[in-house]
Amino acid sequence: MVQKKRKSAEERRTIILDLLKSADDPIKGNDLAEKMQVSRQVIVQDISLLKAAGKPIIATSQGYLLLQKPHAHSITKMVACNHTISETEDELTRIVKCGVTVLNVTVEHPLYGEITRSLMIRNLNDVQHFIDNLEKSGASLLSSLTGGVHLHELEADSSEKLDRATASLKEAGYLL
Structure with missing residues (x-):
């Protein structure tokens, strides 16, 4: 052997x-x-x-x-959102259906200051995986620390895609 x-x-x-x-x-x-x-x-x-x-x-x-260096043609945008935990899947789905990646989530904690965690949610499969993990783990979203208020850094290869994602979030009432 x-x-x-x-x-x-x-x-x-x-x-x-x-x-x-x-x-x-x-x-x-x-x-x-x-x-x-x-x-x-x-x-x-x-x-x-x-x-x-x-x-x-x-x-x-x-x-x-x-993390790879961003492509020269990628554009990022910060959006401020507020929604319930049950609306999380809809929020993420609206974003990725526009061809936009959710890079991270940030909350402003009164004791610790800004807390940012990477998400890297790029497609519907990533959304489903995130939601499955949320349900299986029984964990809370970071936004539960701030009554649902949070920021997302979004990335796309065009400003039009970012605009469509932002419009979709606004239509759902998730944008602040």
Whole structure:
């Protein structure tokens, strides 16, 4: 029986970074752990060390993602929204149906100040995954800290798409 030599921590982090660079979608920590034949906690530590070394890795509800430089033709816009938890799926669906990505969510907390978390919701599949995770986890949305008020940073390849998404949010009564 041939025993595989365990990779060094540095080799493992290099492989993790390469996997994230080549991935189109986020990679779950459990999947990285399985591939590297280590525990998920080791992956969490590796990701923390990579972040500390300046690698632009973010943790989303779908897994880890390496932030790529935005395309020269992408445009971003901040929108202020307010809605109930039950309207979350409709809000996100309205945005992505316009060809717009929801980059993140931000709330203004009275004690901690601004809290921003990455979302990277690009399509209807991402919306459904987010909603499924919300329901399964029983977790609260960040906007529950602020009575439903929150900001989204949106990204698209044209101002027309951003305008359509904003108009759709306004039509639903979600824009502040």
